Amino acid sequence: MTRPEIQQLQDQQAYLTAAVRALLEGQWCGGPPSGQAFVGALDPNLTIDCREPILESETPPEINYPDPNESMPGQLYSWTCSACACDWLMRAYGKGFNPADIYNSREQTVYAIGYPNNINSSYGLMDGSGSQLQRVLGDVGIQTAQAWLTFDQVYAIAAQGRAGCMSGGAWYHWCGIRGVDGDTIWIANSAPGYMSVWNNLNRTDFNRLGPFSCVIVTEA
Amino acid sequence: MDEQEQAQITQLQQQQMMLTQALKAALEGRWVGGADTVEGWLLAIDPGLTGELSPDPPSYS
Numbered sequence: 381m382t383r384p385e386i387q388q389l390q391d392q393q394a395y396l397t398a399a400v401r402a403l404l405e406g407q408w409c410g411g412p413p414s415g416q417a418f419v420g421a422l423d424p425n426l427t428i429d430c431r432e433p434i435l436e437s438e439t440p441p442e443i444n445y446p447d448p449n450e451s452m453p454g455q456l457y458s459w460t461c462s463a464c465a466c467d468w469l470m471r472a473y474g475k476g477f478n479p480a481d482i483y484n485s486r487e488q489t490v491y492a493i494g495y496p497n498n499i500n501s502s503y504g505l506m507d508g509s510g511s512q513l514q515r516v517l518g519d520v521g522i523q524t525a526q527a528w529l530t531f532d533q534v535y536a537i538a539a540q541g542r543a544g545c546m547s548g549g550a551w552y553h554w555c556g557i558r559g560v561d562g563d564t565i566w567i568a569n570s571a572p573g574y575m576s577v578w579n580n581l582n583r584t585d586f587n588r589l590g591p592f593s594c595v596i597v598t599e600a
Numbered sequence: 601m602d603e604q605e606q607a608q609i610t611q612l613q614q615q616q617m618m619l620t621q622a623l624k625a626a627l628e629g630r631w632v633g634g635a636d637t638v639e640g641w642l643l644a645i646d647p648g649l650t651g652e653l654s655p656d657p658p659s660y661s
Contacts, residue, residue: 386608393615397645400622404631404638406656433658 395422406435444600446472446543448558452568453482462505463489464570465545465554466513472543472556472568473600475520492516505554508547510595513554523599531565531586537596538565544596551575551589557596618645631657 382390399418407414409430416430450472455464467489470476477488493499498512505512514524524544529537534546539560547554553575556568564580572578577585586592601609622641630637632655635644643649 382608383605386605386612389612390608393612393619396619397615397642400619400626400638401642401649401653403626404642404657405654435656436659437656439659439661 392422395419406437408432441599443541444473445541446597446600447474448472448541448543448566450568451482452556452570454572455486455570456483457501459499459501459504460486460490461570462510462513462545462547462554463493463499465547465556465568466493466516468556468568468570469517469543469545469597470520470522472558473522473597475522475600489516492519504552505547508549509593510545510547510554513545513595517595517597521600522597524595525598526593526595528591529594529596531583534586534592534594535560535565537594542597544594546592546594548586548589549591549593551577553589555581557594615645629658629660631655 395418398413399415399422402408402413402415402418409416409432411417416428420426420428446469450468452464452468455461463486467476467482467486470489471479471482471485476482476485477492478485490499493505493512493516498507499505510526514526517524529546534557537544538557541559543559544557545554546557551574553571555570558566558568560566561580564582565586567577567579567581569577569579575589577589581589618641621636622638622645625631625636625638625641632639634640638657639653639655642653
């Protein structure tokens with residue numbers, strides 16, 4: 381037989397334990413089983429101005445920023461610009477096939493894209509939207525989204541430190557997106573000087589060489 | 601006070617001590633991953649919770 385006073389203390393202890401468990405499990409406010417509800421059960425006269433914290437499950441994943449200064453040597457073959465851009469993007473995230481040998485890394489990228497069905501010396505990249513590049517990037521853990529973007533849209537994305545690669549329809553050339561430089565988009569260009577574009581793409585060139593299919597990294 | 605009541609009060613005192621430590625750990629941001637954490641003290645209070653907890657602590661980043 382337990383005395384009523386002791387029984388009451390045991391019940392209160394159980395409520396306290398339940399309240400602490402609720403907080404640990406991220407259930408802070410509202411009805412049971414929340415911390416607010418159990419504390420309210422301990423003392424119904426309490427007025428609780430409950431405020432929810434941001435929980436670990438609610439925090440967005442950290443953005444893994446690429447190295448915008450990753451090198452981009454000139455391409456050896458005229459049809460490999462897409463592979464060079466894709467390979468550059470993987471290396472910028474530390475996920476290149478062979479970081480010690482860029483040309484070997486590019487060769488592996490060509491085969492990963494799918495030589496000769498998806499990329500070849502006659503046409504370059506067969507699907508100009510970049511779907512095969514997205515697949516290769518996804519296979520190494522770089523998730524991307526594709527869209528046909530304006531200069532202002534690409535500039536805004538690049539200014540946030542998000543990388544990607546893009547191809548201009550009239551340019552017929554793929555490059556990497558390093559960031560921004562003044563009022564231009566700072567690019568990783570494997571064919572510097574081709575159609576008068578080196579390391580920067582300004583608004584005039586963008587409009588002259590577009591439309592641009594852009595493959596932008598969303599998670600890496 | 602008989603022996604049973606004394607044992608009950610002793611147990612309540614121990615539980616109160618552990619709850620106090622759990623609340624201290626919460627205030628100091630230690631929720632999971634050790635003995636001196638909210639999770640650790642809860643399991644000490646009620647070992648039956650082992651494997652039953654689904655922690656989702658506040659984010660401090």
